[in-house]
Structure formats: C-alpha cells, structure tokens
Amino acid sequence: MPRTRLLKGINVVSISVPDLDAAREFYSEVLGLGEPLYDLPDAGWIEFGLASGQGNISVTAAEPGWRPITGVTVVFDVEDCHDAVQALRSRNVECDDPKVFPGYVTFANFYDPFGNRLQMCSPAPD
Numbered sequence: 001m002p003r004t005r006l007l008k009g010i011n012v013v014s015i016s017v018p019d020l021d022a023a024r025e026f027y028s029e030v031l032g033l034g035e036p037l038y039d040l041p042d043a044g045w046i047e048f049g050l051a052s053g054q055g056n057i058s059v060t061a062a063e064p065g066w067r068p069i070t071g072v073t074v075v076f077d078v079e080d081c082h083d084a085v086q087a088l089r090s091r092n093v094e095c096d097d098p099k100v101f102p103g104y105v106t107f108a109n110f111y112d113p114f115g116n117r118l119q120m121c122s123p124a125p126d
Contacts, residue, residue: 012047012056013074017114018066020046023059026113030091033057052077068115081106081122100124 017023020041027033033048037056040046044061057074078084081098085108088095098108107121 010055012058014058014060015069015074015112015116016062016066017059017112017116018062019114020044020059020061022113027057027059030088030093050076068111068117070115070117073109073117073119075107075119075121078120078122081108081120084108084120084122085110102126 015023024036024039024046027046027048028035033050036046037049038045038047038058041061045058046060047056047058049056085095085098088110093110095110096108098106100106102124103126104124105121106124107119109117109119111117
C-alpha cells in the first residue's frame with residue numbers, strides 16, 4: 001500500500017543570526033527582499049516573502065554558542081548568476097566566483113554579514 005505524502009512543500013527556511021537588526025537590513029535592503037512579512041524581534045523572528053511565492057526566508061535570534069551555517073545551503077533563483085554576483089559585490093557582499101556546469105546550472109556562493117553561506121543559481125549556457 002503506497003504511503004501518503006506527508007511533506008507538501010517548504011513554508012519557510014530559517015537562518016540563525018547573531019544580530020536581528022543587521023540581518024533585517026541585509027535581507028531587506030541589500031538582497032532586496034523588501035519589507036518583512038513578520039517583524040517580531042521580541043520573539044526573535046523576522047520573515048521575508050519571496051517574489052516567486054515559493055516559500056519564505058526568516059532570520060531568527062541566535063542561541064548561545066552560535067556559529068555560521070555552511071552545511072545546509074539556501075539556494076536562490078536568479079536570472080543570470082554572473083550579473084547577480086556583480087550586483088551583490090557592488091553592494092559589498094562577499095561572493096565566490098560563479099561555477100558553470102554547461103547544459104545544467106550556473107551557481108555561486110555568497111555570504112550574509114555573519115558568515116552564513118547562501119547560494120544563487122541560474123540556467124547554464126548551452
């Protein structure tokens with residue numbers, strides 16, 4: 001008997017940060033996610049919606065002993081990875097050079113002000 005699919009989609013991906021005010025500025029202004037959907041610093045939670053409607057990103061207050069995440073990576077879709085890297089670098093965001101896998105994907109890592117690794121990807125040239 002087939003099992004019923006329990007997981008139907010991603011509601012929100014949460015990223016732990018040591019400074020909610022700085023995170024609000026970075027994710028809202030630098031990355032251009034706009035005004036938070038939920039801005040609850042007293043609860044340690046700020047949530048942003050993505051224009052694609054494919055889920056939300058939240059930043060949450062870090063627990064004692066916090067360290068940046070590098071094992072789980074949030075990957076954002078962009079139209080052109082090379083252009084997006086240049087745009088973020090012009091905003092003083094640390095970005096790795098894009099890597100191209102012809103026929104598959106172009107991607108690049110970038111980092112929030114706290115060292116959390118994020119990633120962007122776009123279609124690869126043929």
